[in-house]
Amino acid sequence: MSESLKINLCGVEFKNPIITASGTFGYGLEYANHIDLNKLGGISVKGISLKEVKGNPMPRIMETSAGMLNAIGLQNVGVERFIKEKLPALRKYDTKIIVNFWGKMLEEYIEVARVLDEEDVDMLEMNISCPNIKEGGIAFGTDPKMTYEVVYNCKKVMKNKPLVVKLSPNVTNIKVFGKVAEEAGADAISAINTLLGMAININTRKPFLSNITGGLSGPAIKPVAIRMVYELYKTIKIPIIGIGGIMSYRDVIEFYLAGASAVQVGTANFVDPEIPIKIIDELNNYLKCNNIRNISELTGKVEI
């Protein structure tokens, strides 16, 4: 274990800043036979809701140039089963557990936050990219007032755990949402979630996804993610977890320079489950070669 990668994020000590991104790493356990989970800085689990959700009809995924589209539909076992069936096994590993969560209405968000805040998890990550069924499907993450509401109200019921708010990139001005989340009490921001995209099969003339549109992830979106992390860093004071298209340690450095204090690796887990571990090793090496005592020194150090 190397000192140069240790970070403290909102009071939580991570052995390294490499976290696997929500939705790309299941409940963590799926990867347990394939990589050593103990090496990871943290795991952000698949977005949890109050009740079990079955997700969208198939097909749900499609590859695109240097990226992929997904419309899983936030399928998950619900908060109760997550706590009973997944968390105890996951906790056996020496890594931080971030629980990504969401709701279809404000009340659901609050309830899930309240429940998880009492559990043996390290952080909560609020996904606000989902449409609010009560407000006619407008996503919580695309209307600043709603973002404020949901962050403020969840934070109010949380006594123990830091709250990370994960922003949607499908907005005109990400800075507004970072600022609002910060004001509403968020302890950190994670950015970005997927870009809204679509692909059509020209042979069948149908969309590749049953849901018609889906979320675009992977290296294709990295430039958008870097830009947004940079804009957020200039705007807010709370730490930022950078996400979007990370495939190698070089991408991690790039996110740090833009303003990240930790990162999440998503689509890369599908490309090769070893990637997060490789990144950790390579980062270690990079920091050593460049005489950098701790990776945190790089946060926001892009030279303008």
Added chain:
Amino acid sequence: MSESLKINLCGVEFKNPIITASGTFGYGLEYANHIDLNKLGGISVKGISLKEVKGNPMPRIMETSAGMLNAIGLQNVGVERFIKEKLPALRKYDTKIIVNFWGKMLEEYIEVARVLDEEDVDMLEMNISCPNIKEGGIAFGTDPKMTYEVVYNCKKVMKNKPLVVKLSPNVTNIKVFGKVAEEAGADAISAINTLLGMAININTRKPFLSNITGGLSGPAIKPVAIRMVYELYKTIKIPIIGIGGIMSYRDVIEFYLAGASAVQVGTANFVDPEIPIKIIDELNNYLKCNNIRNISELTGKVEI
């Protein structure tokens, strides 16, 4: 010349729907020694402003995964020199000329539109992705009220030429902007312009672009473009010119199915200047093999 590719866009007859995208094809003439311009449906020239503009300092471009970033800074010779030095030579070719234009203030937009409307060009394409210096840098294309203003006022002074409004994808809801442009009198919409992105050189720790951020184009952004064309098609009645990551005839069909009535090819011109011509040939072939009398039959024909 094939009947199956002939289209009529806002009263202008194109021999085929393949138009080279603004900023990726100079003033057309740069490509004259490399491909047969007479084969193209149309050429959208580099964005023209009232006065000559020198553009941003270097570096201005950088490659990313399946895409590229550019921050040319809208360098152009200005409307007067364009008309005097470029247009006569360009008009010698048998292809439609679309003049992409922009301004730093509302008045400049109106003036350029007024001037070009009297010239021997086929269409004007208004680029509203540029920041308005008068209004403190907010882009005309990210505030619906400003979009309405600029479209309405330009249209008012245009007596002869159809006006295409080119939308920015960096907005929460593209439908709003399509609708507003339509209401303000736009004859067609083109979508999309580049996504705002950034890349950092981890060795120098500097952004790869002197302008810090730049526009992301290429296949990486195609899923976002297809989604937006689809959303626009469901919202507005005026025709849509699809743009974003087109590399092959299959991409053109995909844009048509999503709702396009013509397309523009951008970054692909750098990859291989022959691509637009290849696409035209392959489209011809595709339509023949699939017994489609005219490509327009495909517009919006995605099966949901």
Added chain:
Amino acid sequence: MIGTVVENIKLNDKYYYMIINNKEFVEKAKVGQFLMVQSKEYDYINDPILRRPFGICDVDYDSGDFSILYMIVGKGTMLLSTFKKGSKIEFSPPLGNSFTIQSKKNVALVGGGIGIAPLYFLAKTLKDNNCKITLYFGGQSEIDIVFLDKFEKVVDEIVVTTNDGSKGMKGLVTDPFIKNIDHYDYVYTCGPKKMLEAVSRICIDSGRAVEVSLDERMACGLGACLGCIVYVKDDDGNEIQKRCCVEGPIFDGSKVIWESVCRG
């Protein structure tokens, strides 16, 4: 895992056969399992990005070779076809569940096109278990009927059909199969969805057990992304979700809810 390409043989314009060496993989491989193969040779390239799933077609425990039989479909398989002998190739361990192996039974294997791939490993295993095996092999056209010489050495009988009659009987593979269904104790099938559904119905109607191997689009192959869901009926007849990559790719054909299966 990383292996070495031992051979990458073009069978015809549509099909290729790749032999890869990796002892560890071969030791783990179970019949009916698949693997996720990285089709690009250089990890600094990001297009294509995802690995591609392929059935294990054959394994050789002595040499540590295993093989995949693949059809050229899109950019992943086009790239795969360019791998040269001796190249390194990256892939997952063997994934998914496996076929149930019958002993001393009369079994039918029904393969459609590239669906033949996992049936070869299966046929060899069933033969070792003293089954009497009939292979029904259907294709669109002559070009789709590959690997027959290999199968001839393993199975007891082969019935070939093509849609256009260019090889074997003209028609669907289910035509001869339905006529002989009474001869078999157990049926295994892999191929296009329509065929799997038809074969399953025939088996259900005649009370035969049928195992189907399903293709769903996959991202992770490990059960994490939930991109590959198949809906099946549980023992009480309730519709439940299975992940094709973990609880599949082999399913009880009588339990699959066919409307939910989206891959051809």
Added chain:
Amino acid sequence: MIGTVVENIKLNDKYYYMIINNKEFVEKAKVGQFLMVQSKEYDYINDPILRRPFGICDVDYDSGDFSILYMIVGKGTMLLSTFKKGSKIEFSPPLGNSFTIQSKKNVALVGGGIGIAPLYFLAKTLKDNNCKITLYFGGQSEIDIVFLDKFEKVVDEIVVTTNDGSKGMKGLVTDPFIKNIDHYDYVYTCGPKKMLEAVSRICIDSGRAVEVSLDERMACGLGACLGCIVYVKDDDGNEIQKRCCVEGPIFDGSKVIWESVCRG
């Protein structure tokens, strides 16, 4: 244009030399010009996407072969290094302006690292024009000093320097050059920006003409994208914009505004 890879030789861990056959290209090629090379072999792959610019290193009018000498930098050049003999490769026609060829003069060529590439074609042409040629060749280290054997047959004198002294004199290539500047009528140079700037200043100070070959990032290579601007002074001393790909890559070293040049 499409050509065939005749050879793709690894000179050392950092440098490769690729010979490509295309008669039409060779007939058009002028000394100092460059070409845009597509570094991916399959056009259905979109990463990397842009073509890469390389100087023309040598041409053979008889065989229709031409060559590029390239340094491994990133994914484009890494991919290029994987091209096998006989592969097809795509590229633009010869692009840009060209060196002014002197006759019967004493000339110096000053190359830094990979900047040596276009100087070979130049040296051959100058020799044909009866110039007396001295090559100053500087590198970081021994590994950067390639192609010497080829140059030896063409130039009259070679002075090698390396920063670490592992080959030739220790120091910068400008150290020996400045001492001998009076011997030359005309100077040509290609390499890192700092070196080009230093060489240009030396030439200006001693009243020698100097032509520099500049590397700017390029997307189109045709003058359309305006991604490769170089600022130079015109005859009246006004700052004007030139496109490196069309009005360059060869510039009058005394006219370049060095602060504007961004590529190393």
